[in-house]
Amino acid sequence: MTDSSRHSIAPASRPSIGLQLPSQLDLSELSSELKNSLPTGTLNDADVAYLQDASAFLMRLGRVLHAQGTSAMRLEEALGGCAARLGLRAQLFSTPTSLFIAVGDDRVAQTHMVRVEPGEVNLSRLVELDALIDSIGKGNVSLRQGFEHLDLVASAPHPYPAWLAPVAFGVSSAGAACFFRGNALDVAFSAALGLCLGALTLWMDRAAATRRIYPALASCLAAALALALGHYLPLSPSVITVSALIVLVPGLTLTVAMSELATAHLMSGTARFAAALVTFLQMGLGVGLGRELVQRLLGPTTLPARSAELPAVVEFVALAVTPLAFGVLFRARRRDIPLIALTSVLGFLGARAGAHLLGPELGAFAGAFVVAGISNWLARQLKRPASITLVPGIMLLVPGSIGFRSLNSFLERDVLTGTEGVFRMFLVAATLVGGLLMANAVLPPRREL
Template sequence: MASTARTEYAEPDPAAVGFVMHLGRAMHSYGEASHRLEDILGALSDRLGLQGAQFFSQPTSLMASFGPVEFQRTYMLRVQPGDVDLRNLAAVHGVSLEVAQGLISPAEGSERIAAIAASPSPYGPFLTTLAFGGISGASCLLLGGGLREIVAGTLLGLGLRGFMLVAARVPRLGRVFEPLAALLVSGAAVALAHLGGPLSVLVATLAGLIVLLPGLTLTNALNELASRQLASGTARLSGAFITFLGLAFGVALGNRLATAAFGAPAAVQAGSLPGWAGLVALVVSPLCGVVLLKAAPRDIPWIVVGTAFGVGGGQVGASALGVELGAFAGAFAVGLASSIYARLQNRPPAVVLVPGILLLVPGSVGFRGLTSLMERQTLAGIETAFSMMLTAVALVSGLLIAGVIAPERRVRDPGAPTRRPRLSG
């Protein structure tokens, strides 16, 4: 009986399996969420005729099995969460569609993925450094900072970029990068408060560290948990919590050391700026986000529009439902905009979705909560932490409901060509 079953089952095509695994590694490293990654790989496996395909994605590993249970072949890749790269994510998504539609073979698709990984970034080191300073300055204004806080936040963002370049050459710093970066930024903020005049040290510190705050990771973790990706969501949530703790500890230590060296900074309220300055920040922030997230230049208009949808929806929702629940309206608007973009451009919705919700994620709120707890302000810390979780849940709810109302087109959809895939080069 076993030999009969063996003859009825054809071994999976090595080129097809290789392409699916290469695609999974690439999408994982470019920032694709676990539930979408598993859906895409499953749909592609169906189109390539890989029977019984199953996938299990986690932040540090990707497992796949093919074939019936009796003859299952299992593969495992050790992966590490990489920086979000929206241009490469869209490029490998396009390759997956070409393979699924039979326009190119799986072997050719694997070669394309390797070429995409080797391609240089569209934005050089100088422009990336400017983006660090620009997004810190714009975030400082959105956090309520005045002119002095904006200047200080911009300088701190540029300094953080410099430290990242140094840390990239010293691998041992990677284990303590977040606490050490927070220590240096918070200490520099206190020094700037003494050298450049009184300013809100907390606002300047938050702006300088804005690119390290794991608000997006927290939102993705809750999104995965809501999608029943329990293992990946729990691991990602734990990672976000550890990052918060490391940043809060570094800020507390940096403040203490800088205060001992320079003296306690004067407690001042952040200055105010005219209303038009906020509009400038809403334009500068997504443009800097395009550079930091490595989005393709062709997607810049869509990203700016998606961000405007999110901010506008968030403001309308906040006025009607409150600040925390207002994030639901903003996320819902961004989710709809990203789904429309995905259908019109046939590209992954993350290209518009990720930059669009960056201004809505509760990273700064969670940081304030942990800082309050470390300063033994227990009640304020708990209240702030609850506000962070409520905001994150509201964001995830908005995204999920938007996905139900305007679902993206998948590889399995009948709208895709049904041409038989070529399984050999």
């Protein structure tokens, strides 16, 4: 698209749809300034009304996209592409808690700022929003219909029954225990604790106050129960603790933050990076408190002799099942689950092959390149967001468990091991981002989301 077409305000052939705008999106002042600043006859009443409607739609779309956990780079690209299709010139700025949109040209523009809360990833809604942006750009959907569709997407129910989310939480925890070479008891109790923490999530998400303390509370419960079980059963409390909390560990948040920093979205990346560190500290506080309580009540832990590890084939079973759980947790459509599983398995195998050739940390580069490359190819072929398979696929590679274990080392006063773990966490995150950027350069997805 040429620069002149992007900067045009509104094609004269596009009629106004005459929507009643909310007061916070009132562009009457902008319309007056535009009329006064441009040559006579440049904007007629239909153009001004179209500008109002299109700007309001862009703002509403930004809020809905942000609520689906969209990263700053993808959100700004999606809104910029939609604005260009609508004939608007827009400048966009997004952080995890705010959204700025300036509509207009260099002579006059009006900026809107919205305070938003960080959203959770909802892949099924992203598919609907991507299709809506395409339909708006092709003229198949009017702006009035676009507003109605946005309301439907924003209020769409969870694609799975509520009870399935805790089950997926438990399955993810069991899979993590398999990847961490746990024995049968480790896997069983990791699944049970994960199921309980997933059920607790449903209750604590109802209010902001309880939602804020959930990482620390869940970590305290997981660490206390795992250590208490370790007094009597031949299992590993550390494996059970990190496995039960694997969904809460902010490894994906850290990877997204590093990706935003690498693509010059500095404010958003810094804020997300700080949020990940705070979550790590909350979880470390919870683990330390839980362990201290158990040691005060039951005395020092003397772990019984552990039973034999599970056979290697169990890891492949976990590799086949865990992506299905991530698909449920990220609210993917049922029809996308097979592709999510395939992409995740290939990415994991790519990471293993890369680790064999380059080392365990740098092997993450190969895994991320495979996941992003497959996701981008599917996005081009199927004309839908690359995030559908990219986000669940990258979850098997993110370095959250490394950072969590480094916190455990610090709590046990093993500063050397803890420092090494922190360095490894950042190295893995950096190599993951490198693989994602390389895949985007070699095979661009041609989709904003």
